[in-house]
Amino acid sequence: MSQTAKTFPRVSLSNPLVNNLIRYLLMILLALLLFGIILLVTGKDPIQSYRDIFSATLGSTYGFSEVLLAMIPMLLTALAVALPARVGLINVGGEGQVYIGAAFATWGALAFQNKPAWILLPLMTLLGMIGGALWAFVPGYLKSIGLVNETIATLLMNSIAPKIVGFLIFGFWHSPMDTVKTDNFVSAARLPTFFDTRVHLGFVFALVLLALFWFIMKYTRWGLEMRAIGGNAQAARRNGIPLKGYLVTVMCIGGAIAGLAGMAQVSGFYGVLLLNFSMGLGFMGFLICWLAGGDPIGIFLMSFVVAVITTGGNLLQLTQGLPYAVINILLALALFVVLASPRFFEGKKA
Amino acid sequence: MPNPQNQTPMIALRGVTKRFPMTLANDHIDLDIFGSEIHALLGENGAGKSTLMKILFGFYRADAGEIQLNGKSITIRSPRDAHEYRIGMVFQDLNLIPAFSVAENIALFLPDLKAVLKPQEIDERINEVSKQYGLEVNPRALVSQLSIGEQQKVEILKLLLSNARLLILDEPTRVLAPHEVEALFGVLDNLRKDGYAIVLITHKLKEVLECADRITVLRGGRVAGSLLRAEATEEKLVALMFEKELSGLKIAEPKRDEMSTPVLELRGVETYVEGAGMSLKGINLQIRPGEIVGVAGVSGNGQKELCDVVLGMELCVRGEKYLFGKNLTNRPVGAMRKNGVSFIPENPLAMASVPFMTVLENMALTQTWRYARNGGFAMDWGVVKADIQQTAKRLEFPVNFYTIAKSLSGGNLQRMVILREMTHDPRLIVASYLTRGLDVQSALAARQALIQAREGGAGVLLVSEDLEELFTLSDRLLVLYGGRIVGEFKPPETDIYQVGHLMTGSKVEHVANG
Numbered sequence: 001m002s003q004t005a006k007t008f009p010r011v012s013l014s015n016p017l018v019n020n021l022i023r024y025l026l027m028i029l030l031a032l033l034l035f036g037i038i039l040l041v042t043g044k045d046p047i048q049s050y051r052d053i054f055s056a057t058l059g060s061t062y063g064f065s066e067v068l069l070a071m072i073p074m075l076l077t078a079l080a081v082a083l084p085a086r087v088g089l090i091n092v093g094g095e096g097q098v099y100i101g102a103a104f105a106t107w108g109a110l111a112f113q114n115k116p117a118w119i120l121l122p123l124m125t126l127l128g129m130i131g132g133a134l135w136a137f138v139p140g141y142l143k144s145i146g147l148v149n150e151t152i153a154t155l156l157m158n159s160i161a162p163k164i165v166g167f168l169i170f171g172f173w174h175s176p177m178d179t180v181k182t183d184n185f186v187s188a189a190r191l192p193t194f195f196d197t198r199v200h201l202g203f204v205f206a207l208v209l210l211a212l213f214w215f216i217m218k219y220t221r222w223g224l225e226m227r228a229i230g231g232n233a234q235a236a237r238r239n240g241i242p243l244k245g246y247l248v249t250v251m252c253i254g255g256a257i258a259g260l261a262g263m264a265q266v267s268g269f270y271g272v273l274l275l276n277f278s279m280g281l282g283f284m285g286f287l288i289c290w291l292a293g294g295d296p297i298g299i300f301l302m303s304f305v306v307a308v309i310t311t312g313g314n315l316l317q318l319t320q321g322l323p324y325a326v327i328n329i330l331l332a333l334a335l336f337v338v339l340a341s342p343r344f345f346e347g348k349k350a
Numbered sequence: 351m352p353n354p355q356n357q358t359p360m361i362a363l364r365g366v367t368k369r370f371p372m373t374l375a376n377d378h379i380d381l382d383i384f385g386s387e388i389h390a391l392l393g394e395n396g397a398g399k400s401t402l403m404k405i406l407f408g409f410y411r412a413d414a415g416e417i418q419l420n421g422k423s424i425t426i427r428s429p430r431d432a433h434e435y436r437i438g439m440v441f442q443d444l445n446l447i448p449a450f451s452v453a454e455n456i457a458l459f460l461p462d463l464k465a466v467l468k469p470q471e472i473d474e475r476i477n478e479v480s481k482q483y484g485l486e487v488n489p490r491a492l493v494s495q496l497s498i499g500e501q502q503k504v505e506i507l508k509l510l511l512s513n514a515r516l517l518i519l520d521e522p523t524r525v526l527a528p529h530e531v532e533a534l535f536g537v538l539d540n541l542r543k544d545g546y547a548i549v550l551i552t553h554k555l556k557e558v559l560e561c562a563d564r565i566t567v568l569r570g571g572r573v574a575g576s577l578l579r580a581e582a583t584e585e586k587l588v589a590l591m592f593e594k595e596l597s598g599l600k601i602a603e604p605k606r607d608e609m610s611t612p613v614l615e616l617r618g619v620e621t622y623v624e625g626a627g628m629s630l631k632g633i634n635l636q637i638r639p640g641e642i643v644g645v646a647g648v649s650g651n652g653q654k655e656l657c658d659v660v661l662g663m664e665l666c667v668r669g670e671k672y673l674f675g676k677n678l679t680n681r682p683v684g685a686m687r688k689n690g691v692s693f694i695p696e697n698p699l700a701m702a703s704v705p706f707m708t709v710l711e712n713m714a715l716t717q718t719w720r721y722a723r724n725g726g727f728a729m730d731w732g733v734v735k736a737d738i739q740q741t742a743k744r745l746e747f748p749v750n751f752y753t754i755a756k757s758l759s760g761g762n763l764q765r766m767v768i769l770r771e772m773t774h775d776p777r778l779i780v781a782s783y784l785t786r787g788l789d790v791q792s793a794l795a796a797r798q799a800l801i802q803a804r805e806g807g808a809g810v811l812l813v814s815e816d817l818e819e820l821f822t823l824s825d826r827l828l829v830l831y832g833g834r835i836v837g838e839f840k841p842p843e844t845d846i847y848q849v850g851h852l853m854t855g856s857k858v859e860h861v862a863n864g
């Protein structure tokens with residue numbers, strides 16, 4: 001038998017972060033390319049369109065702030081999916097949780113409008129989170145006792161939540177002038193904004209929560225236990241980790257974060273509770289979370305990209321006369337590319 | 351390499367080398383496999399046996415080396431290629447689809463599968479081959495309803511019908527009861543006579559000496575030696591496998607106080623299990639401090655449920671459970687663990703570990719509360735390591751904290767679980783098939799650890815199908831049949847035949863004390 005010098009273990013040169021960045025960039029390029037072809041086919045000028053998108057978003061301070069603004073609910077609703085996903089729960093109910101959170105916060109804003117901001121805002125934040133958590137508790141609990149699959153339950157409850165909000169608005173809260181929305185919130189019930197932009201405090205909430213999520217998953221006892229449940233629920237249970245408790249709690253926290261997104265929208269963005277105000281925010285969060293593979297940095301990057309596309313898309317409607325639906329095509333393309341990417345970018349198996 | 355017949359081997363491996371990020375699993379391995387021979391592959395846990403065979407099966411690619419088929423060099427890139435070259439493998443953990451019938455599972459692997467299935471025809475082909483080699487199974491039975499031994503048969507049938515000439519069996523006897531092992535060897539003998547080549551990986555030296563024609567021992571990824579059966583003895587094989595000589599089991603007389611509160615007491619415990627599985631009926635059981643209570647029985651007679659009830663995974667629908675006199679009936683697993691209950695399950699991959707976590711993280715899972723710092727905002731990994739290392743030193747098990755659990759060899763995973771469960775001075779150890787997949791030395795160490803725990807006053811519930819192990823270790827022996835305890839003995843007062851009879855359900859009316 002030949003005697004060979006034992007080589008040292010191979011050290012991977014590419015670090016995962018750089019790898020991921022390259023992956024995202026390639027994905028975006030590919031999606032842009034495909035979308036460009038679609039634009040060409042419909043007789044638009046893709047170069048000009050992309051230039052418009054760029055100048056409307058990243059090209060100016062204002063444009064950039066609009067992108068950040070659009071990111072706020074995306075970050076939060078994506079996080080509301082990412083956390084439960086760590087214990088193997090699929091929360092498709094972000095949309096419903098956003099509505100109920102917004103409704104709870106609105107009740108606070110309307111009922112206590114003569115209170116100062118330092119009481120009112122924390123109260124609304126809390127109410128929004130409680131609302132979302134309660135809405136998520138139902139599917140979480142049903143799942144934990146093994147009765148109903150949480151994916152189905154959260155999905156079905158999505159269509160109920162806007163109806164409840166509608167009922168509240170029509171029945172009790174609508175303003176004298178307009179039946180599809182409440183009175184404008186008093187200024188004490190509005191989240192403060194930064195500088196001269198519309199970016200509000202919700203952005204800080206989202207960043208803090210995202211960082212907290214990363215920290216908890218990586219360093220804490222609860223993160224370890226949640227990863228164990230996600231990795232092998234049966235083994236986790238046999239090792240003494242309280243499975244049911246975690247399923248319910250984590251689902252509720254996910255719901256609370258989505259509820260916070262709802263609160264941030266009504267208090268920070270609109271300043272009023274509108275009928276059907278969300279228009280798919282919860283689903284957008286789901287999409288972003290899966291695009292990002294549930295990873296906090298990925299969620300931030302993907303939210304940014306999606307926010308650029310949607311904000312830029314708004315402008316594209318005006319300048320190029322494209323219907324807004326076209327933006328959905330671009331988003332769908334991005335999704336497509338990402339879903340195909342594991343095969344595409346990964347090497348062969350070990 | 352000895353080759354008295356002077357013929358070309360069916361398969362020859364030359365200089366096969368495979369490196370994983372942390373380990374050199376195979377280091378320039380040469381191996382000859384002949385037709386009409388059973389070639390046993392031996393070696394301690396993590397020696398590289400499974401890896402080498404997975405290379406031959408195209409599941410891994412070798413970094414270097416050559417594979418020859420009948421003297422001609424070939425490249426095997428995938429299991430599909432292996433199929434072409436008529437090489438088949440049964441993995442360490444079986445690979446059947448539980449919701450499919452036997453025939454459907456086999457049909458998936460037929461080389462000439464038609465677009466439209468003809469169940470009748472497939473059944474006939476299965477029956478033909480199974481009769482020929484004594485592998486009788488009902489083709490229409492669902493795999494989920496078969497015992498492990500029967501599933502093993504289906505795996506072999508699957509290979510035979512897919513035209514394989516070389517059959518690689520990775521620890522097929524690990525999960526088999528003694529009578530099933532006998533049957534399997536009968537089958538292998540028939541196959542050998544018909545010219546098949548068989549590679550048999552096992553840790554049981556007796557089996558090797560009983561049925562192999564040629565024996566190759568791996569150690570640390572290299573060939574430590576290759577013998578013909580005539581030259582081999584147990585001592586020689588052990589010397590090739592391990593650096594250290596094996597010491598015998600040191601059994602000290604435990605000091606036991608018959609009057610002390612039992613570690614565990616079950617009073618009239620019953621469970622209710624839906625579907626497959628065996629409900630327990632009227633279980634009365636006491637384990638005193640410093641006592642090992644063995645549970646004999648053919649698997650599927652309530653062993654899993656008994657362990658699960660003790661651990662708190664399964665609810666008692668009737669009866670009570672006491673731990674040191676404290677009523678802990680239907681308390682959650684976490685509470686049992688906190689009270690010093692340890693659990694070594696029958697399947698370490700599915701039931702005890704999180705595959706994609708590191709070994710270190712897995713080690714902390716049963717005791718997260720113990721290692722949490724700052725109210726849970728940090729984990730003290732240093733202490734986890736120190737605790738485990740202490741046990742590792744005692745049992746002489748190697749640990750590599752930063753490998754991913756999934757990439758451990760079968761035996762190393764079992765060792766990981768044993769290490770974890772033996773740390774923190776457990777007061778009650780529930781061990782199911784303790785030595786499954788362990789090499790001779792590790793099995794000895796694991797048994798020694800149980801004995802040490804007994805000396806320290808712990809109670810042990812030991813479930814096994816290996817009657818020899820039960821007779822050596824147990825202070826008291828229970829026989830479980832159909833979810834009831836149908837016999838209770840002190841090992842010196844009984845023998846393997848009496849227990850064996852009870853296990854299969856004959857003579858139930860005779861004892862019936864449950």
Ligand SMILES: Nc1ncnc2c1ncn2[C@@H]1O[C@H](COP(=O)(O)OP(=O)(O)OP(=O)(O)O)[C@@H](O)[C@H]1O
Nearest residue numbers: 370375395396397398399400401757759760761762
């Ligand atoms: N996919 C993998 N990635 C990294 N390391 C691996 C992988 N598979 C095996 N190893 C390592 O290679 C070594 C040999 O493993 P292998 O499974 O071949 O051992 P084995 O001889 O079959 O042992 P056992 O008797 O315990 O089954 C072990 O140290 C194992 O940790």
Ligand SMILES: [Mg+2]
Nearest residue numbers: 400442759760
């Ligand atoms: Mg192995």
